[in-house]
Amino acid sequence: MQKEQNLSKNQKIIFDLIDKSGGPMKAYSILFNVQKKGIKAPLQVYRALDKLVEIGKIHKIESRNAFIACQNSSCQVSKATAFSICESCENVSEISNLKLSKYLSNFSDNSGMKYNKYNLEFFGLCKKCKSK
């Protein structure tokens, strides 16, 4: 796992922001938030995001075009991701369930395809929103 001090300047600024936010952030919201730190252009944000995704520090929530800090301390590289997404408050959390990840990592069918990565997104209502 890559250490945080190996992150470049922009990567660190952007990772810290996402991490501190505690939830998913969108690219242009990130951009807005880091402009005071000298990051002015979308591309600077997207490049850092790409790298952070590549090394597994963050994940992209595909259905939301948003990025969240990896909440799984033992995360190597993001080849196996699962999230739960509340359709009401849009809260997102990373699911780390060994049985689930084993089941999916070992999944194979008769398509002849070799799977080396997956992303799973569950949708529903979180505890709070359910009780409203």
Added chain:
Amino acid sequence: MQKEQNLSKNQKIIFDLIDKSGGPMKAYSILFNVQKKGIKAPLQVYRALDKLVEIGKIHKIESRNAFIACQNSSCQVSKATAFSICESCENVSEISNLKLSKYLSNFSDNSGMKYNKYNLEFFGLCKKCKSK
């Protein structure tokens, strides 16, 4: 399951195009292809896509921003979708595996969240691309 004859004019044009293509199609590629049929604006395409997704005739491949016809003849409404995506040729197919869908539909953890929908995308190399 909604019958095809219940589709409106634009919905039918767009569904037929996606269905005949046999693979995932992107919204603006759809737009380009249906302009000769009088559908001129992005919104007309997105509105039809939204409806088709809602009734389960097509699914959105979130990681690709693309839409594919439901290949699962017994599909009611798309609350449980799984796809395999070749990262080389971008071929996409819908996985219909009863064990997998049962496993995921019944999945629950201690988050207190009630899951009523999921989307799973597997990535890898298809048979053809593997042997290249």
Added chain:
DNA sequence: TTATAAATGTTATATTATTACATAACGTTA
């Protein structure tokens, strides 16, 4: 120290998707 890769800065532009508003077609039921 030189050369190679990785990261940055900047401008422009491509791609994906929605807002807002006006009109038409369809289905129900009184």
Added chain:
DNA sequence: TAACGTTATGTAATAATATAACATTTATAA
């Protein structure tokens, strides 16, 4: 069949998301 509500359509403008292209700088390592 008239009136009503709902669904679908048409059109223009614009918002939101993401990448291309090119120049320069910084870090790594041979």
